[in-house]
Amino acid sequence: MADSSRPCTVWLGSETGILKGVSVSQKKAFNFCNSTHLSREHEVRALCWSDPVETEVLVASVDGNVKTFSVEKGVFTDGRRCGDPGEGCFVGLAVLSDTSLATCAESGVLRVWKEDSSEPAVQLSAGTNVCRMRQNPTHRHKVATGGKDTCLKIWDLEKPDKPVFTAKNLRDDWLDLRQPHWVKDIAFIPGSDKVVTCTGYHQVHVYDPSSPQRRPVMEAKFGEYPLTALSLPATGGLVVVGNTHGQIAMLDLRKGLVRGCLKGLAGGVRGLQCHASQPVVASCGLDRFLRIHNLEDRKLQHKVYLKSRLNCLLLASRPLEVSAVDATQEVKEEEEGREEDEVWDAMEQVEENPKRKTSEEGAERPQESKKKRNKD
Template sequence: MAPSAARWNHVWVGTETGILKGVNLQRKQASNFTAAGQPRREEAVSALCWGAGGETQILVGCADRKVRHFNTEEGTFQGQRHCPGGEGSFRGLAQADGTLITCVDSGILRVWRDDDKEASSDPLLELRVGPGVCRMRQDPARPHIVATGGKENALKVWDLQGSEEPVFRAKNVRNDWLDLRVPIWDQDIQFLPGSQKLITCTGYHQVRVYDPASPQRRPVLETTYGEYPLTAMTLTPGDNSVIVGNTHGQLAEIDFRQGIPGRMSPKSLKRSTRYLQKTQRQMNFGHPWRQLLRGNYLIRIRPKELSKPNREKRSSRSPLAPENPVPIL
């Protein structure tokens, strides 16, 4: 694919071989982009996010602890930043005010000067957010605010311009009906626009809403979906619900406006997707969704401006699915 055609891709997928795949849903084509010119497993992609300039730049976090900058307009990698420290792979990336924010498995969150290419340079800020991190998420409305959560690492909200203590620390839910402690495993986090509320999905198939502005630190809304770990979540365009996906390739829309107080209503999305291919990758939805979806599934959605699907019989194997996917987040 010509570099200028990269801007028309609707989905961006990172792979275990270091390839960044751009998928054009209209043409039913997938194109490969690599920083080194050939696949390298030591450059396996572990995190993706949009750059601060919008959808013209993607930050690609790799296993060699380098964050590479990919220009979607030109279809090329343009620079990189080495971000050492901590153990494990990247669990989240973000940009804010000329800085790069990284967080790894072991709970080391660092803020780097993004225009500094020296590998030996020290970070501007380092926070220890707790081990077992599964996700770090930036608040789009307040770029200096991030949230973290993971396995036995409850949801926390951090102000990178404030103190080294979290501005909000979630409290675990009450013991179950056998009076046993409920384990913690936050897999993904989203900020709800227009408020301070956050939504999490867990490895124990729960979806929870937290409100730091309320007196309580426990969830203000909670529901469950299915019986398998939830690994992916993104807000819908109306911001009134989230779409969650689990390890068995099932999707559901959780509507905050439905159900009894304190509960939410899950709704199956079987009719909303043309196909669902389990890929266990991280990916990025471009226009018109403009959402970053972290998780274990490649979901092909028909946006409104795309042409209607061909009704002819198709093969059960999609030509767009990445090969040999493995879990990275």
Template structure:
């Protein structure tokens, strides 16, 4: 029996690895119900290589499992002894696994589960992100732990450390809390989302260590962030369930996405298509169109979701080779035309029923007599 081709992989709090097929609008659990435990909570995920044949996912009990997409089963388990703390993110560098704990320790592990490298990034680590274009660069940040850029080949000290913004108008220190990080493609800039609802852009190539752009979004902590493929916009989500696209060129809100009922945990844009996938605490996996803003696919997955992984493979919508954007526009136009066709035409009085004709005549007579009555009362 051939395995189903999945487009999105999702990790849940219960320890179940889930996957959705957007062409058939179906989703499945990829591991058994015996794995449903609190210690098996899936904290983060990553691809094993650019071919996207294996999915690495890290659990709360510091066990990393590898799911083989071709065989449709978990093919490997790696037990780590990283210390106290919860995984914040994992990545793959030179066929080795890079992990980050909330205690601030970043390790590089070999296939035998032995630590080859250890970096102390600071206490209360909230996020770690690997540069997709330069795999040796890693950015970290957390609560009272500023943004730092590390080179794995030279891990003795960070190559860039951000500086806090100036004091506010009351001359009070602005607290630091980096909750999400993203790398802007075709540049050295880094964008961050903070726990104090700010989106900031840093440029390590310049002498300035403070952010070159600082945008305030909503009033709630930003829990998820993803950079659009063009590098000009960033999509952020917060604890209130608000997802918004922010234009980094103008520093304002470009558009808002609707349909959420819980805090957003993870976001990821498709590398070639105008789609963005999101998972939230309301147990839904949603896939929005970045430009048209409507929901393309929606899956209720019965568990609170922590993280997701978007595949390059996507179902073809138009068999003739049309782009998905054009097809989606045509679908919207057809839906709107069908809606207008269902509405009754009220262009002339002859098309109205006899009962409605009499009511409209009475209303017109009443409106004509109303000013005269008011005039008489005012004269008296």
């Protein structure tokens, strides 16, 4: 249990179904789960704050349940069914008001749930193969969705009959062939109506719903690998993106130029979030580390090994107590080694085939005999 006087400031969801909290000031990590019922069905896919004062975290898992975790008590206090595993994993979670919650699954089913009802108050289809749903932090009743061959759409959940904005696909290439589209993450740019997306084709797009043009008003590319996550720094004017090869870069939203890269990652980025007031960004992914980088000098300020592959993270809005000294500090777990992935457990042991060995020996004997005859 974390010290209540210094609560966790970073929350992460793992593939093993464990909610992990990290106290940056104490340089410690904590696991919160019911270990007797852990399975891959409890894999955490989305996190969000339940209230503005950040006393509760909503945790969405693969089995379709959304659980409420009390930060102050350090326990799960409530849970409700908000989806079906047959609809795919959760790709987004958002609190619309004190009494309503929005969820979205990979199948594109977007629902609004009221606190006093087990049936959704609103249900609509955002398309197929949806990869992300994000909420507008200024207008909380508005969300954006997008996915593989599913263009960006912005929805007003108070008027859910049709999207308020539907992006148009990119222009055909120079061979007049349709360009594929694959939205992987989305963010609303503060102080404007614009939306920024990153794609599985290493593109960054900026859309302006107030413009008559439904295609991107700005397009940029970074690297050669699919982009998986993005976040907007508090300073504005930049977007931070991460890809499947552990590369993180800062891009200028006006000119589309790369302003710098962050180093130190060793696996695909799955979660990325900039702090609300500080020039830092937290990232997590397949290499099982939480890392916090400074966006001004691009130095690593904090690094924690969390033993499980990580899907998502959630930062508290209060300031993080980090410094460059923390770059070499890692949380040491009492258990030795890393958690074994299920894929390794399921693999069969490969043994040598004695017949193949015999055939190889037999293939060598004629050569040896030939040498002997030549010698004689």
